[in-house]
Each structure stands twice: as structure tokens, then as C-alpha cells.
Amino acid sequence: xxxxxxxxxxxxxxxxxxxxxxxxxxxxxxxxxxxxxxxxxxxxxxxxxxxxxxxxxxxxxxxxxxxxxxxxxxxxxxxxxxxxxxxxxxxxxxxxxxxxxxxxxxxxxxxxxxxxxxxxxxxxxxxxxxxxxxxxxxxxxxxxxxxxxxxxxxxxxxxxxxxxxxxxxxxxxxxxxxxxxxxxxxxxxxxxxxxxxxxxxxxxxxxxxxxxxxxxxxxxxxxxxxxxxxxxxxxxxxxxxxxxxxxxxxxxxxxxxxxxxxxxxxxxxxxxxxxxxxxxxxxxxxxxxxxxxxxxxxxxxxxxxxxxxxxxxxxxxxxxxxxxxxxxxxxxxxxxxxxxxxxxxxxxxxxxxxxxxxxxxxxxxxxxxxxxxxxxxxxxxxxxxxxxxxxxxxxxxxxxxxxxxxxxxxxxxxxxxxxxxxxxx
Amino acid sequence: xxxxxxxxxxxxxxxxxxxxxxxxxxxxxxxxxxxxxxxxxxxxxxxxxxxxxxxxxxxxxxxxxxxxxxxxxxxxxxxxxxxxxxxxxxxxxxxxxxxxxxxxxxxxxxxxxxxxxxxxxxxxxxxxxxxxxxxxxxxxxxxxxxxxxxxxxxxxxxxxxxxxxxxxxxxxxxxxxxxxxxxxxxxxxxxxxxxxxxxxxxxxxxxxxxxxxxxxxxxxxxxxxxxxxxxxxxxxxxxxxxxxxxxxxxxxxxxxxxxxxxxxxxxxxxxxxxxxxxxxxxxxxxxxxxxxxxxxxxxxxxxxxxxxxxxxxxxxxxxxxxxxxxxxxxxxxxxxxxxxxxxxxxxxxxxxxxxxxxxxxxxxxxxxxxxxxxxxxxxxxxxxxxxxxxxxxxxx
Numbered sequence: 029x030x031x032x033x034x035x036x037x038x039x040x041x042x043x044x045x046x047x048x049x050x051x052x053x054x055x056x057x058x059x060x061x062x063x064x065x066x067x068x069x070x071x072x073x074x075x076x077x078x079x080x081x082x083x084x085x086x087x088x089x090x091x092x093x094x095x096x097x098x099x100x101x102x103x104x105x106x107x108x109x110x111x112x113x114x115x116x117x118x119x120x121x122x123x124x125x126x127x128x129x130x131x132x133x134x135x136x137x138x139x140x141x142x143x144x145x146x147x148x149x150x151x152x153x154x155x156x157x158x159x160x161x162x163x164x165x166x167x168x169x170x171x172x173x174x175x176x177x178x179x180x181x182x183x184x185x186x187x188x189x190x191x192x193x194x195x196x197x198x199x200x201x202x203x204x205x206x207x208x209x210x211x212x213x214x215x216x217x218x219x220x221x222x223x224x225x226x227x228x229x230x231x232x233x234x235x236x237x238x239x240x241x242x243x244x245x246x247x248x249x250x251x252x253x254x255x256x257x258x259x260x261x262x263x264x265x266x267x268x269x270x271x272x273x274x275x276x277x278x279x280x281x282x283x284x285x286x287x288x289x290x291x292x293x294x295x296x297x298x299x300x301x302x303x304x305x306x307x308x309x310x311x312x313x314x315x316x317x318x319x320x321x322x323x324x325x326x327x328x329x330x331x332x333x334x335x336x337x338x339x340x341x342x343x344x345x346x347x348x349x350x351x352x353x354x355x356x357x358x359x360x361x362x363x364x365x366x367x368x369x370x371x372x373x374x375x376x377x378x379x380x381x382x383x384x385x386x387x388x389x390x391x392x393x394x395x396x397x398x399x400x401x402x403x404x405x406x407x408x409x410x411x412x413x414x415x416x417x418x419x420x421x422x423x424x425x426x427x428x429x430x431x432x433x434x435x436x437x438x439x440x441x442x443x444x445x446x447x448x449x450x451x452x453x
Numbered sequence: 454x455x456x457x458x459x460x461x462x463x464x465x466x467x468x469x470x471x472x473x474x475x476x477x478x479x480x481x482x483x484x485x486x487x488x489x490x491x492x493x494x495x496x497x498x499x500x501x502x503x504x505x506x507x508x509x510x511x512x513x514x515x516x517x518x519x520x521x522x523x524x525x526x527x528x529x530x531x532x533x534x535x536x537x538x539x540x541x542x543x544x545x546x547x548x549x550x551x552x553x554x555x556x557x558x559x560x561x562x563x564x565x566x567x568x569x570x571x572x573x574x575x576x577x578x579x580x581x582x583x584x585x586x587x588x589x590x591x592x593x594x595x596x597x598x599x600x601x602x603x604x605x606x607x608x609x610x611x612x613x614x615x616x617x618x619x620x621x622x623x624x625x626x627x628x629x630x631x632x633x634x635x636x637x638x639x640x641x642x643x644x645x646x647x648x649x650x651x652x653x654x655x656x657x658x659x660x661x662x663x664x665x666x667x668x669x670x671x672x673x674x675x676x677x678x679x680x681x682x683x684x685x686x687x688x689x690x691x692x693x694x695x696x697x698x699x700x701x702x703x704x705x706x707x708x709x710x711x712x713x714x715x716x717x718x719x720x721x722x723x724x725x726x727x728x729x730x731x732x733x734x735x736x737x738x739x740x741x742x743x744x745x746x747x748x749x750x751x752x753x754x755x756x757x758x759x760x761x762x763x764x765x766x767x768x769x770x771x772x773x774x775x776x777x778x779x780x781x782x783x784x785x786x787x788x789x790x791x792x793x794x795x796x797x798x799x800x801x802x803x804x805x806x807x808x809x810x811x812x813x814x815x816x817x818x819x820x821x822x823x824x825x826x827x828x829x830x831x832x833x834x835x836x837x838x839x840x841x842x843x844x845x846x847x848x849x
Contacts, residue, residue, distance in 0.1 A: 260727065267724040274717045281713055285706040292699045299692040302685060305806050309813050316817075410730050414838055417734050421741075421834040428828035435820040442814045 106130045107202045107217065109195035112187045113144075122146050123187055125194060129217045135209065141218045147172070149222050150194055156212035157201070158348070163397040164207060165352055165405055167200035168345035169193070170337065185333045193341060200408065206397070245361030250353075254395075257402060258353055265346050268339050275336060282328045286321055293317035312441040319434035327427040330419075338416050342409070349405070356394050363387035531555045532627045532642065534620035537612045538569075547571050548612055550619060554642045560634065566643045572597070574647050575619055581637035582626070583773075588793035589632060590801055592625035593770040594618070595762070610754075614762050621766075625804065631793070679791075682798060686771050693764050693771075700761055707753045711746055718742035737837040744830040752823040755815075763812050767805070774801070 111126040129141040150169055157166045170193035180186060201207045216222065250258065293314045300310035366384045536551040554566040575594055582591045595618035605611060626632045641647065718739045725735035 263727050264724075267720060267727075270720045271717070271724075274713060274720065278710070278713045278717065281706065281710040285703070285710060288699055288703045288706055292696070292703065295692060295695045295699065299689075299696075302688050302692075306809055306813075309810065313813060313816070413731055414734065417731075417738060417834070418838045420738070421831050421838065424831040425828060425835075428824050428831065432821060432824035432828060435817050435824065438813070438817040439821075442810055442817065 103203075104132045105202050105208055107198045109191055109198055112191055114182060115146075121182070123182070123190075125191055127198065127217060135214055136218060138218070143217065143220065145216070145222070147190070147194075149216065150197065152222070153201075153212060153216045154197075157207060157210060160210060160212065161207060162352070162355055163394040164204070165349050165398070165401040166207070167197050167204075167408075168341050168348060169197055170341060171344065185329070189333050189337050193337065204401075204404070245358060245365050247357045247361035248364065250357060251360075251395075253399070254353060254356065258350065261346050261350055261353075265343060268343050268346075272336060272339050272343070275331060275339075279328055279331055282324060286324055286328070289317055289321040289324070293321065309438065309441045312438045316434040316438055320431045323427050323430040323434075327423055330423045334419060334423075335416065338412060342412070345405075352398065356391075356398055359387070359391050359394050363391045528628075529557045530627050530633055532623045534616055534623055537616050539607060546607070548607070548615075550616055552623065552642060560639055561643060563643070568642070568645065570641070570647070572615070572619075574641065575622065577647065578626075578637055578641045579622075582632055582635060585635060585637065586632060589629070590774050590794070590797040591632070592622050593766055593773055594622055595766065596769065610758055614758055618762060618766055629797075629800070678795070686774060690768060690771050693768050697761060697764050697768070700756060700764075704753055704756055707749060711749055711753070714742055714746040714749070718746065734834065734837045737834045741830040741834055745827045748823050748826040748830075752819055755819045759815060759819075760812065763808060767808070770801075 106129070108128045109125050110128070112123050113125075115122055115124055124144040124146045127141075127143050127145050129136070131139060147169075151172060154166055154169055157164075170190050201210075201213055207213065249255075293316075295314075296310045296317070297314035300307045300314065303310060363384070366381075366387055370380060370384055531554070533553050534550050535553070537548050538550075540547055540549055549569040549571045552566075552568050552570050554561070556564060572594075576597060579591055579594050582589075595615050626635075626638055632638060718741075720739075721735045721742070722739035725732045725739070728735060
């Protein structure tokens with residue numbers, strides 16, 4: 029909770045506050061237009077909103093839209109990541125990417141920006157977001173470390189895969205009604221040189237980022253809806269992990285098969301030079317095997333460069349989501365513990381202490397943020413995986429079409445011979 | 454040369470001898486109709502024919518036709534091998550095959566025969582043919598020995614592969630203008646019990662079959678031709694061997710790949726049960742992978758059971774064709790040998806051409822079927838993904 033007060037949002041002037049339903053309730057805004065007619069800005073559960081906290085509605089008073097329902101008119105921030113370039117210095121060699129921004133938001137001094145960032149900078153941004161917006165699900169980054177000698181960090185394929193993932197990351201942050209107004213995000217997009225004053229926080233993936241949680245509270249039970257989220261994430265991780273493992277073995281098998289094919293085809297070609305009548309068909313088989321080899325190589329590359337990275341990105345995403353769930357549990361545990369202590373003393377007729385109220389506040393904020401982000405995540409996941417499966421189908425269809433065409437082109441070579449000799453087929 | 458004089462052939466009455474070109478010269482009969490107008494029956498090189506030898510024209514005075522040009526009217530001997538059955542006795546277990554014959558030839562007492570023969574009997578026949586027709590190329594048999602524990606001698610696939618090879622063997626003998634009149638062949642087709650009086654000759658594949666070579670014969674005539682044949686056979690064997698080796702590795706790779714696919718598909722199915730929107734597409738992927746697996750299994754089996762056996766049969770065939778070059782004999786026997794061999798070579802080349810065209814066509818067909826099946830499987834996935842998008846009103 030240390031990000032500082034968000035600035036006012038000029039775009040909230042488009043509608044009167046009463047008409048704007050709580051931006052975190054993505055589903056409610058889509059399904060329950062009636063809930064927008066509340067007099068005060070307040071959380072869905074009725075708790076008044078503290079506009080000075082990061083989770084406050086004032087920072088949320090953009091009309092919330094899910095990515096896929098985005099109306100071109102209301103989107104006012106566009107970002108892209110492209111143009112990877114290699115930088116060589118005496119110290120190190122690394123890749124930078126161009127980050128372009130177009131925006132009408134007044135939080136930005138200029139309407140357009142173009143800056144260069146390297147992976148480290150994206151990593152810095154993500155850590156800052158996790159620190160400053162602990163109740164939200166922060167989109168994942170592609171994997172940080174690559175095994176030297178196994179993957180070529182400067183190969184076109186690797187760089188392109190990374191670029192796509194970084195682009196997706198920034199777009200998701202830009203589309204998020206809370207995260208997109210984060211000052212670190214603003215700096216990332218606009219500053220010529222990122223002054224990472226606060227230094228690269230040595231945050232591990234495993235939850236050290238939840239600074240405000242004193243920890244040590246025991247949660248009795250996770251509420252049903254969050255338990256369901258946790259269970260789903262466990263299953264999902266397991267399935268993705270299994271698919272990743274088997275897919276890697278499949279890639280290996282296909283590569284070995286490819287090696288055999290690369291030996292197989294030329295034998296027919298070499299043999300054909302000793303034949304007259306069978307010459308053309310044998311050459312045909314050789315060409316055929318060669319075409320099938322190339323097609324298979326493409327298919328295998330696609331599995332490696334487009335399919336697997338998405339799976340792995342989600343595995344990372346899920347880990348960070350599970351951490352957020354744990355943090356939420358901590359907040360709930362703290363609240364419940366403190367509340368019990370108060371209730372215990374109820375006979376003394378003391379009013380509920382403000383720190384307990386604050387705890388309740390925090391919990392409810394967290395729950396609301398998380399639920400809204402969960403819906404957002406489910407939407408993204410649905411889109412990503414539909415895209416993944418469509419790509420998988422397309423690539424396979426292309427592969428089989430190519431191979432089919434290759435083998436079909438052999439038939440005329442065999443039939444001509446028969447017709448020429450006047451033999452029946 | 455101990456087969457005895459061939460009996461007269463009623464069908465030679467169709468044409469006068471002068472009009473019948475030398476039956477061994479397959480190509481000449483097809484390409485050089487003029488060579489039929491020789492006064493005497495003689496070899497293409499002009500040597501008068503000794504009609505009492507097994508290689509004599511009188512035994513060849515059927516109008517020679519290549520297998521593929523066979524006119525239904527002139528073929529008068531049909532054989533098939535089918536109906537494998539297992540026989541279990543206290544001594545051993547073995548398979549027998551039914552050998553059916555239909556013929557109008559008067560060399561046979563009956564127009565039809567149906568006998569049962571086991572591999573040993575085919576082996577005996579081949580040895581007798583090699584012994585008695587040493588100047589001819591005898592078609593090959595499938596391999597005799599199989600490694601116990603590696604191959605199941607009684608499995609359906611093995612028995613069927615063997616049956617096909619035995620059937621091809623008999624058909625080639627039956628279509629041969631000289632070999633088909635061999636008395637051992639006749640006995641093989643017609644006798645209730647094969648009286649293998651002369652016993653199983655212990656002949657190896659590697660050319661001991663040329664028994665008549667006692668005095669050291671030397672092939673002198675047309676060395677270039679025979680050298681070319683020998684060279685071709687060497688190259689051909691080498692190519693076939695390489696293809697066999699790589700094909701076996703390919704089969705192994707495909708089998709391992711199949712194992713992976715059999716694990717891969719079910720994961721999507723299991724995952725789909727936890728999804729709503731993605732349920733149908735994920736189930737679709739699972740079904741798709743399953744269909745591709747089955748298709749691949751079929752393709753691999755075909756390579757194993759139809760493709761490789763033909764290659765191996767030819768390797769065996771070629772081994773039996775290798776003519777010893779240290780053979781020396783008197784000139785006319787040598788010329789006989791040369792002529793028979795040359796004619797059989799042409800016959801062999803024709804068979805080879807047909808067999809390999811059939812092989813390659815089958816290869817293409819099987820692959821086309823495989824890719825068509827897989828393509829259809831993946832194409833069936835697209836509607837599952839598009840419906841969802843349309844239902845949600847999203848642009849594609």
C-alpha cells in the first residue's frame with residue numbers, strides 16, 4: 029500500500045459517478061446495469077470506499093471493460109512492443125525492444141512515446157506492480173532464465189517468442205483499470221531512462237512481495253469461491269505440466285524421425301539413377317519424402333516456439349496467482365483473529381476498534397479486486413487457449429495438406445508408366 | 454540336367470515352328486518380330502538347339518508371353534496358395550497351406566488339384582528346381598529361419614506374410630515356360646503325399662545349387678552383359694539393404710511416437726472435464742490425436758507387413774541369382790546357359806518392374822490414406838473453435 033495517492037481521473041468526468049457501476053465488478057457491469065444506480069461510490073458489499081487507498085474506486089472510475097468487449101471509443105491507452113535490437117557492450121550483450129505508447133490520458137505529458145526497454149526493465153516493472161498492487165493479479169512475464177547452451181538467447185525465434193510475450197504482458201497491464209494507472213507503469217512507458225531508484229527488489233516468485241502482511245495468522249477456512257479458484261489452479265497446473273512434458277518428448281521423437289527421413293529420401297534418388305522405367309517414380313518418392321520432412325520440421329518448430337511458451341507462461345501465471353490467493357488468506361486470517369479478540373471482549377461494550385475495521389476493509393477490497401481479476405483472468409485464459417488450439421489445428425492442417433499433396437503428386441508418375449505400356453491398372 | 458525329356462506340348466500346334474520365335478528371347482519376341490522367321494529352331498545366336506536338353510525349344514514351344522502381357526487364352530496353369538492351418542503333433546507344431554491348381558495341360562492327370570503343403574515342401578521343390586534347371590533363375594522363397602523369441606512363427610501377420618510370398622513363388626514358377634513343366638513341380642502340385650525320395654538337398658542360398666559344376670566351368674561369352682547384370686545386382690542389393698535398414702528405424706521411431714501420442718490425447722480429455730467454455734475444443738483435440746494415432750499405427754503396420762517383405766524377398770532373389778564366374782564348360786552348353794539366363798534376366802527385370810511399381814503405388818496409397826485421415830481429424834476441430842467465437846460475438 030505504498031504507491032501513493034492516485035491522481036484524479038479526468039475521464040471520470042464523462043459520466044456522473046452514480047451512473048458508473050463499480051469498475052471492479054466486471055461481471056456486474058455486464059450483467060447488472062441496475063447496480064450502477066448507487067448514490068455513493070461504494071464497494072459491492074456496501075462498504076464505503078476509501079478513495080485514498082490504491083484499491084479505491086476513484087482510481088477505478090473508468091468504465092470497466094473486458095478485453096474482448098473493448099469499444100474503440102473508450103480505450104485511451106495503446107501500447108506495443110516491437111523492433112528487437114541487439115546491443116553489444118564491453119560488459120555484456122543484450123536485446124532491447126521498442127515500447128510505443130499512444131494515449132489521450134492526462135496522466136501522461138505527451139500523447140505519444142517511444143522508448144527502448146530490455147527484459148530487466150519489464151521484470152522491474154512487474155515487481156513494482158506486485159509490490160504496489162498486492163490485491164491484484166499481475167500478468168506474467170516470459171521466463172527469465174534460459175539454460176545457456178540449450179537455448180540461443182539471440183536467435184530470431186527466441187527473441188520473437190519473447191517479444192510476443194512482453195507485448196502481451198504490457199497490453200494486459202494497459203487494459204487493466206487499476207494497474208494501467210500505476211505510476212511505475214507510467215514511468216516505464218514514458219521515461220527516457222528508467223530510474224530504478226528503488227532498485228531491483230530482490231523479490232522471489234514465492235510471495236515475499238506482500239510487505240504489508242505481518243503474517244503468522246492461521247486461516248480457518250478459505251471461502252468456497254476462493255477455495256474453488258485454488259483447486260482449479262492446482263488441476264490446471266498439473267494438466268499443463270503433463271502436456272508440457274509429453275509435448276517435449278513428442279518434439280524429440282519428431283526430430284529423431286526427421287533425421288531418419290533425411291537419410292531415407294536420398295536413397296531412392298540414388299537408386300533411381302540405376303533404373304530406367306522406375307527412374308521417375310523413385311525420384312518422385314525421394315522428392316516426396318523431402319517435402320514431408322520440411323513440413324514436419326515446420327510443425328515441430330511451431331510446437332516448440334508457439335505452443336510450449338504459452339503453456340509455460342500460464343504455469344508461471346498460476347504460481348503468482350496462487351501467491352495472491354495466499355496473501356488474501358493472510359489478510360482474512362488477520363482480520364478473523366483480530367475480530368475474535370474483539371468479540372471476546374464484547375461484554376465490555378467497547379466499540380469495534382478502527383484497526384479491526386481497517387482489516388475488514390482491506391479484506392473486502394482484496395476479495396473484490398481478486399474476484400474481478402479472476403474473471404478477467406478467466407476471459408484471458410479462454411481467449412489464449414482458444415487461440416492456442418486454433419493455431420495447433422491450423423498448423424497440423426497445413427502439415428497434413430502438404431504431405432498429402434506430396435504423395436498425391438507421385439500417383440501420376442506411376443500411372444503414366446502403366447498407361448504408356450498399355451497395361452491395365 | 455537330370456529332369457528327363459519334357460513331353461510334347463499340344464499347344465505348339467497352333468503355330469508352325471518357324472513362326473514361333475525363340476521363347477526364351479522375351480525381348481526379341483516383343484521387339485523383333487522379324488527374328489521369328491528363322492528356318493530352324495535355334496538360339497538367338499544361331500546355335501542349333503538340342504531338343505533333348507531341358508533348355509530345348511521343344512519344351513519351350515509355348516508362345517512366350519511376359520506375365521503382364523498374358524492373354525487369358527494361352528495361360529493354362531493357375532495356382533494359388535491359401536488357407537493356412539496349424540498342425541499340432543507330439544513331435545512338432547507347424548503350419549500347412551492349401552495349394553490349389555487348375556490346368557488344361559495334359560501333363561496333369563486331372564484338371565484340378567488341392568493339396569496341403571508345408572514350408573519344408575516348398576523348400577524341397579526349390580532345391581529340386583535349382584538342381585534340375587541350373588541354367589535358370591529360380592524365384593526365391595521367403596526366409597526359412599526365424600529367430601525364436603523375436604518373431605512369433607504362428608502369429609497371423611507372420612503366417613500371412615509367408616503365405617503371400619509362397620503364393621508369389623508358385624505363381625512365378627507356374628508362369629515360367631520351362632520351370633512350369635518340371636516334373637518335380639508337377640508332383641508338388643498333384644501328389645497327395647510328396648515322396649521326397651531324393652531327400653532335402655542341403656543347399657545353401659549362396660550358389661552351391663549349381664551342382665553340375667564339377668569340372669570348373671567358365672563363363673566366357675558376353676562378359677560385358679553379365680558384368681553389367683552383376684554390377685546392377687550389387688547396386689540394387691545395396692540400395693534395398695539401405696532402404697530396409699532405414700525403414701526399420703523409421704518403424705521404430707513411429708512406434709515410439711505412437712506411445713507418446715497415446716499418452717498425449719487423454720490429457721486433453723481429462724483437462725476438458727475441468728473446463729466449461731474450452732470443454733468441447735479440448736475433447737476435440739483428444740479425439741483428434743486418437744484418430745491420428747490409429748491412422749499412424751495402420752501406416753506403420755503396412756510398412757512392416759507389406760513393404761519390407763517385398764524388399765527382403767528381392768534381396769533373397771538376388772542372392773540366388775548371383776552366377777558364379779568361374780564356370781567353364783563346352784561352348785554349346787555355355788551358350789545354352791547364356792540364353793536361358795538372359796531370357797530369365799529379362800523375365801526377372803519385368804517382374805521387378807511390376808513388383809516395384811506395385812510397391813511404390815501401395816506406398817503412395819497408404820500414405821495418402823494416412824494423411825487424409827489425419828487432415829480430416831484436425832479439420833473437424835475447427836468448427837468446435839469457431840462456434841464458440843461466434844456464440845460469444847467475438848470477431849475471429
